[in-house]
Amino acid sequence: METTMMHLPMTVQMIMDHGRNVFPDSRVGTFDGDSMVYTSYAEIADNAARLAAALQSLGIVPGDRVATFSWNNTAHMEAYLGIPSMGAIMHTVNIRLSAEHIAYIINHAENRVVLLDASLLDVFSPVLPLLKTVEHILLIGEGELITDIPTQDYRQLLAANKPLQDWPELDETSAAAVCYTSGTTGNPKGVVYSHRTTFVHSLASRGVDTFGICESDRILLLPAMFHANAWGMPYSGWFSGSDFTLPGPHLQPEGIKRMIALEKPTVTATVPTILGDLLRADSADLDMTCFRSIICGGSSVAPAMIDAARERWGVPVLQGWGMTETSPLCTVSHPPRDFTGADETQWRTKSGRPVAGMQVRVIDEEGNPLPHDGETVGELQLRGPWVTGGYHKGDSPDSVSDDGWLRTGDVGHIDQRHFVQLTDRTKDVIKSGGEWISSVELEDIIAGHPNVQQAAVVATADERWQERPLVIVVAEEGIDAQQLREYLKDKVARFWIPEYWSFTDDIPKTSVGKLDKKRLRDMNESGALKVEVIR
């Protein structure tokens, strides 16, 4: 007995069409630093169709790669819709990478066209001489570019082209977009999303128990559209008819506060650092009660911040775990329905349960599955309809297990209801005399000290224990290692308490704002850190 169902490919075209047809009046606002510039869905869809026609006129055919190098703005949304829908592949280039890495990934993905945000000319200029495949640059906004690569004004080119009417029929397993990992070790690696994975991920994201994106949402899109698809919200929001607030380059606390005042967003996604900024902001000119939820990811959120957001604003913090390799949604930390008010924060500090369709397991060093007991720590591995099974051009072939699960490089445990708790990165975990110490847990606890601003923990060589934790800490004057060791005494196992301490003014971050532990380890090995040892 064969299925009788029609096989309609699930594509970005469908997402684009749905937003345009059902929600023509929904709007996308881009912040100019002072006020909002609005564009309707109808107009954005029209521009996406003009962009597709323009790219065709430049010789772009299905399968070709078109890069974006841009902040979150209206043109970027047009690219998200128009490029994949014409069968080309959108490459969202991470503007925070080094010029060498930017050139590397544009060359590696063989991009023929770059959509370049004029406000990023300074960042992009050093990349220009290194490019090998780019034939056209479309400049969005005012600016001058010194290059032999033919350059056109994006808006003029769109105006000169009629909206594309005949969109190609696409195979749903064809590539829609490519995004490179931030490459904290080695060269960045390309994850190539298909139309199908983007479509299904968008549907999943709209679930009540996922992000619950819906028509009445006003999304403050703080996650970068150049990194991990901005948590998939450009597509899930458009599919739902949500209004968008796009910050452009204005990601400082003052700008964010202004956008919140202007737009009263219902939902945002951000990193703990920004949430901390908002919590520290003067509450007199910041009304956060408009939010139904603040999604937090990238690194773990301190319980004190979750408590503060609830107590001060009445806003639940929704922690999520995701990565470029997973489109990016893996888990979200909705408390289970049998939670009591008292334990709410405890649930919200977890990494969460798998989104419907995602599967997660925990594995020991020999590749054997470990029990889901909420304690046993091992490497976390994932499978699902929107998970990568490798990297472009076969990079890092060992990133997937023999039986087809993605090795996340994250370490943690899973409980009987599949609540996942990340405890560390595989490469950051500290192996001290055969026992594992979680660098992340130590960081969270130390950063919870009222006089500590930031803390990073990496392994340092130790004669007796092979590895011991080294704490790099930014603290108020007068705070010393002995005080912090005292502070830790009733909070962690005794063997976790670090002997190695380095006080500094700033901790280096990666291109996406995470603690740059690779750099810290290098600095430690080369003697660039001033380390005191207290036993």
Next chain:
Amino acid sequence: METTMMHLPMTVQMIMDHGRNVFPDSRVGTFDGDSMVYTSYAEIADNAARLAAALQSLGIVPGDRVATFSWNNTAHMEAYLGIPSMGAIMHTVNIRLSAEHIAYIINHAENRVVLLDASLLDVFSPVLPLLKTVEHILLIGEGELITDIPTQDYRQLLAANKPLQDWPELDETSAAAVCYTSGTTGNPKGVVYSHRTTFVHSLASRGVDTFGICESDRILLLPAMFHANAWGMPYSGWFSGSDFTLPGPHLQPEGIKRMIALEKPTVTATVPTILGDLLRADSADLDMTCFRSIICGGSSVAPAMIDAARERWGVPVLQGWGMTETSPLCTVSHPPRDFTGADETQWRTKSGRPVAGMQVRVIDEEGNPLPHDGETVGELQLRGPWVTGGYHKGDSPDSVSDDGWLRTGDVGHIDQRHFVQLTDRTKDVIKSGGEWISSVELEDIIAGHPNVQQAAVVATADERWQERPLVIVVAEEGIDAQQLREYLKDKVARFWIPEYWSFTDDIPKTSVGKLDKKRLRDMNESGALKVEVIR
């Protein structure tokens, strides 16, 4: 550039596993007429795995068809999970069809096993001699069956089998289930769902702007699991960890009231008739404030009922349009976000906007697309990832347009924001002197008269106008045709006001509770209706 994403087939297995792994303590309650009998998700998944092993022991292999003939109960949920997950195809037989039609569809689908609800022995007995392919009957509950077909006790068989551990790897486009249309004209036709369509439909159903099914829901599952997948809720609820209340055969108002009192459901789906029963029930012993939403489908809901549910209970009625051919979700009638309180009911009486992923168009009699202006009426056609492209064994090949859209047989219009309004069935619309009169609209308005219980409108032959509406009406004593014609005067166009009236005590219904217009037309043609004519 090839996609790097893993191709993980999207199957019912994934839905089953997610519910079992993430929500082992969620529960399914079956009503025994007085109280609830609860089974945990963990136990149901265990039983589903035992059922799969039991079916294997009976020789069932992937691709074989296994029928269910049952009310909504725990065993039916086990079948929903276990049969498709082992690669067999679940055929949910409509218990309300005639014995001939029941035998026809079981033979047509070549079912090898039937899971038979003992409370339906009387209904099934006349079918037995007509069966040609059934090799085993599994009897659920106590009862005696007189047949040569080998019969076993369902629960004993499950207890005798260990839960299946090694589930087969399935192709996502392989068949998961088959459901036959209710066949108001001709023989029923089989729609064969695939694993993929079931999975994607379930994801879509969980969207906030769709049904919003989630973990905190307690679903009162009134729609029959033997008809159009009970609106997909067995799967979307299980995927979400919702609690279920399954009514078994207890669908009378008293039973429903008792289940509501016991379980305080958050959501249900039903037909307008049942909603009307609840609205007429004594409010002293019926607390409906537990509901976040009442989904209504099958036929249009009168505005007065929508108003009453909101005013009396504070519960929004969510109208939906669906059919066996579409898994069944097509549209839902959430008001747009710019609605004002005053026009809420107006939006809720519409058939709704397409669910994310569904596409709808309106077509004239020559097959040309009509404008989306909220006025121009034509045939509605659909496309989407969970829509059928035909019927089992090639029945009714003209059900799909040349360019691949499903002909719904429904007539209506679409507005600029894709709000669909059904006005009639293609075959029920009344063509009066070149103009179309909607039988459904007339029925709704007449049924809105305070002294009218039910009304059906069909075409009757007329010398001058070719066709004119004939009203079959159940009304309180003292109400006559002249009064009802008066009542219609300021509510419809003058040429809509019917001259043909037939007063009766009851109106025949189809197997799924809709007005049986085919039968009414036959009765009219054969002179079985007493018709008075007032001009």
